[in-house]
Amino acid sequence: MSDAREKALQYARQNGERFLTELKEVLSIPSVSTDDANKADVQRTAEWVAEQMRGMGINNVQVMPTDRHPVVYGEYLEAKDAPTVLIYGHYDVQPVDPLDLWETPPFEPTQRGENLYARGASDMKGQVVATLKAIESIMQNGGLPVNVKFIIEGEEEIGSPSLVSFMESHKDMLAADFCLNPDAGMLGADKPSIAYALRGLAYFELRVFGPDHDLHSGQYGGAVRNPANTLAALIAGMKDENGRVTLPGFYDKVRPLDEEERAELARLPMDEAFYLEQTGAPALWGETGYSSVERVGARPSLDVNGLLSGFTGKGAKTVLPAWAMAKISMRLVPDQDPDEVRQQLLRYLEENAPEGVRWELETMHGGHPSISKRDTAGVQALSRAMETVWGTRPLFKREGGSIPVVADMQQILGIESVLTGFALPDDHIHAPNEKQHLPTWYRGIEALIHFFYNLA
Amino acid sequence: MSDAREKALQYARQNGERFLTELKEVLSIPSVSTDDANKADVQRTAEWVAEQMRGMGINNVQVMPTDRHPVVYGEYLEAKDAPTVLIYGHYDVQPVDPLDLWETPPFEPTQRGENLYARGASDMKGQVVATLKAIESIMQNGGLPVNVKFIIEGEEEIGSPSLVSFMESHKDMLAADFCLNPDAGMLGADKPSIAYALRGLAYFELRVFGPDHDLHSGQYGGAVRNPANTLAALIAGMKDENGRVTLPGFYDKVRPLDEEERAELARLPMDEAFYLEQTGAPALWGETGYSSVERVGARPSLDVNGLLSGFTGKGAKTVLPAWAMAKISMRLVPDQDPDEVRQQLLRYLEENAPEGVRWELETMHGGHPSISKRDTAGVQALSRAMETVWGTRPLFKREGGSIPVVADMQQILGIESVLTGFALPDDHIHAPNEKQHLPTWYRGIEALIHFFYNLA
Numbered sequence: 001m002s003d004a005r006e007k008a009l010q011y012a013r014q015n016g017e018r019f020l021t022e023l024k025e026v027l028s029i030p031s032v033s034t035d036d037a038n039k040a041d042v043q044r045t046a047e048w049v050a051e052q053m054r055g056m057g058i059n060n061v062q063v064m065p066t067d068r069h070p071v072v073y074g075e076y077l078e079a080k081d082a083p084t085v086l087i088y089g090h091y092d093v094q095p096v097d098p099l100d101l102w103e104t105p106p107f108e109p110t111q112r113g114e115n116l117y118a119r120g121a122s123d124m125k126g127q128v129v130a131t132l133k134a135i136e137s138i139m140q141n142g143g144l145p146v147n148v149k150f151i152i153e154g155e156e157e158i159g160s161p162s163l164v165s166f167m168e169s170h171k172d173m174l175a176a177d178f179c180l181n182p183d184a185g186m187l188g189a190d191k192p193s194i195a196y197a198l199r200g201l202a203y204f205e206l207r208v209f210g211p212d213h214d215l216h217s218g219q220y221g222g223a224v225r226n227p228a229n230t231l232a233a234l235i236a237g238m239k240d241e242n243g244r245v246t247l248p249g250f251y252d253k254v255r256p257l258d259e260e261e262r263a264e265l266a267r268l269p270m271d272e273a274f275y276l277e278q279t280g281a282p283a284l285w286g287e288t289g290y291s292s293v294e295r296v297g298a299r300p301s302l303d304v305n306g307l308l309s310g311f312t313g314k315g316a317k318t319v320l321p322a323w324a325m326a327k328i329s330m331r332l333v334p335d336q337d338p339d340e341v342r343q344q345l346l347r348y349l350e351e352n353a354p355e356g357v358r359w360e361l362e363t364m365h366g367g368h369p370s371i372s373k374r375d376t377a378g379v380q381a382l383s384r385a386m387e388t389v390w391g392t393r394p395l396f397k398r399e400g401g402s403i404p405v406v407a408d409m410q411q412i413l414g415i416e417s418v419l420t421g422f423a424l425p426d427d428h429i430h431a432p433n434e435k436q437h438l439p440t441w442y443r444g445i446e447a448l449i450h451f452f453y454n455l456a
Numbered sequence: 457m458s459d460a461r462e463k464a465l466q467y468a469r470q471n472g473e474r475f476l477t478e479l480k481e482v483l484s485i486p487s488v489s490t491d492d493a494n495k496a497d498v499q500r501t502a503e504w505v506a507e508q509m510r511g512m513g514i515n516n517v518q519v520m521p522t523d524r525h526p527v528v529y530g531e532y533l534e535a536k537d538a539p540t541v542l543i544y545g546h547y548d549v550q551p552v553d554p555l556d557l558w559e560t561p562p563f564e565p566t567q568r569g570e571n572l573y574a575r576g577a578s579d580m581k582g583q584v585v586a587t588l589k590a591i592e593s594i595m596q597n598g599g600l601p602v603n604v605k606f607i608i609e610g611e612e613e614i615g616s617p618s619l620v621s622f623m624e625s626h627k628d629m630l631a632a633d634f635c636l637n638p639d640a641g642m643l644g645a646d647k648p649s650i651a652y653a654l655r656g657l658a659y660f661e662l663r664v665f666g667p668d669h670d671l672h673s674g675q676y677g678g679a680v681r682n683p684a685n686t687l688a689a690l691i692a693g694m695k696d697e698n699g700r701v702t703l704p705g706f707y708d709k710v711r712p713l714d715e716e717e718r719a720e721l722a723r724l725p726m727d728e729a730f731y732l733e734q735t736g737a738p739a740l741w742g743e744t745g746y747s748s749v750e751r752v753g754a755r756p757s758l759d760v761n762g763l764l765s766g767f768t769g770k771g772a773k774t775v776l777p778a779w780a781m782a783k784i785s786m787r788l789v790p791d792q793d794p795d796e797v798r799q800q801l802l803r804y805l806e807e808n809a810p811e812g813v814r815w816e817l818e819t820m821h822g823g824h825p826s827i828s829k830r831d832t833a834g835v836q837a838l839s840r841a842m843e844t845v846w847g848t849r850p851l852f853k854r855e856g857g858s859i860p861v862v863a864d865m866q867q868i869l870g871i872e873s874v875l876t877g878f879a880l881p882d883d884h885i886h887a888p889n890e891k892q893h894l895p896t897w898y899r900g901i902e903a904l905i906h907f908f909y910n911l912a
Contacts, residue, residue, distance in 0.1 A: 305766050312763070
């Protein structure tokens, strides 16, 4: 092992406590991007990230405004003839409700056992800070052997509405050989993994309107379409008994799994018992003919994310509600397109919404699915780094979640992404009691140190 | 017209302003019976009603505790050989949410035009005060020509859980020739009406549980039953495309409408245009083969009263929710039974809820439907009173709402009810901006004065 690499690793170990303190610092800022009430917090988080970069010696650090939340840019381009890595991350977080289910407040990072609990601990301030700290460790011990550029955005949790135009207008600034994106996770604390495919997303809010005011369900029940019953029927019709989505044309562009990849996916340590344990569901269920790992990684899905109508308080209120609302989203796989899925949903609604109600469909956000090559220099460097730290070769997997920026970078910047990250399946991301497993976080920092040296 | 009757009417006219002031006073107390936070307000409202009775000269006035909210009792039994009328009412009100849709605060009674806006103005503090003021007017001008007993409860809006046992243990105290129940409404300000049938109610909260915590819809979407999608499918299956409820055996005990009654109902001024205007719905819809007035009065219905699951705030949260909830209620017609309907719903759920979810059904409250005779002395006295005041004979109608106490009184006390009241169809009862039409309220007081004299 080179002297510089060894020193960087030692530096990381010696400064581990401080790294954690700084992670807690940024986790204390409630950078919820969806809520305008948190706009100043989101800005403050961007400034915190920029300050970290400046402190490490990154050049040309800028907090660059967009229509909503800023992008933090920075670069270090001193390694002649070495590749340039574009490092993607996001510093915004999901909303925290239902707040009453958090054991400790979401923005008061709290250690319990080997875990650190806070909104964003895993998704993905933890991963952003791990990456910054790996680079700091290298820069403090002989300098970076590769070139890096940072693009750390604040709108990922609301669908990155500004990112495409940002990338389109800064193509030269962002030019790189590939992207390192640590927004994916591992399969377990002892199961390092590299994701090579991501699902896309099409997210909608469907509102159904009936009577022009809430009615007494006795005086009028039976004479009008109830928008809540109607919404339920529309949702029910979106899936058949085989767990297949019924929107017209939904599967037309779904790339079938070949037998080789099915065999590979079957070797992943993600069997039915794994999914039962991770979800705590009474039983698993999904599209007939596919395993859970296939259903989540390689097949599209449709889920209701929220429902609201009428009286939802304690007790009974005999109201026939004037409207009902559902948040509905589809996870997409290559080569589905979120805009086409929107058209399919509109067609379904036009064909199935009955007389007696009005409806509105709002498109919340969408992102393309993606699938990447597995034999690039970046993937190989990461694979070796993980093997060094964990003593086992990483598993290659498809990710059920969505990182639309991967497809956008393929299209706009012409680069592939290396997907990694040190989140675990039980981190409760997007849910109460989100956490980061700290031993995995520290190993992640070391793996990233190896990764950058492996690239040189 | 007798001298006493004329004096009582004059008294009511001269004291009309004060009557209204007193109505506003009781409307200012938030006696929401479903919410424990309002328990003291409910008690205070009972005391207010008792104080009114005492002030009028009613004897033996008592605020009688029950397991939850008290019953106000009072009596005046000085009319030898005259009939005894049991006067039923309730002083509790519905919850007020959605609060932001109220144009003026629900417990700050506000006059706009000919209407008084407040929660309970129409349902039914307005009707209780109208009855009290009619009796006060008579007692101040020669005394009551009949005997009266009052039973004014505080739990009607939560299904009167204490009333059955209260009546069972006070049968002698409550003995009467018939009941006057002014909790029904009129068809229009110039259309006095008397209800002769009421629908019953079976109200439930259905909760569906899937994963044991909220999941990320990307990481797990497609692999588990989504409780919100599942709840939607269960609701959708409860009605067929002909608007008929599919619960097994639901229609077995429904008494068919005979051709004579259908012809009578068709003569009511409640055509399709009336229901379109009252509901503001884009179109009417209901059970195939029946008119709207039949669907609402003589046929059972099933409505979702509330829906809640997952993320319902602004924006998008990609959560696969751990649970989903619906409040679902059925309006019943003779001879359906709420307990039997509960069994039918349970059977439907047992047969249709899929593996992969758990479910719970909570029975919120229920009440029997009822149908009354139309040729009793009480009904005749009311009919003549209304004709005197409005100059037109009242219409006889079936009420879509539920007043379970009517069936309970038939069963426990062996008495029929005379159903009336001065609420109008557009009073927005159980909804924001509930109101009472004041000219109708004043006419109602006069009609009740005539009613009591007509009985003598």
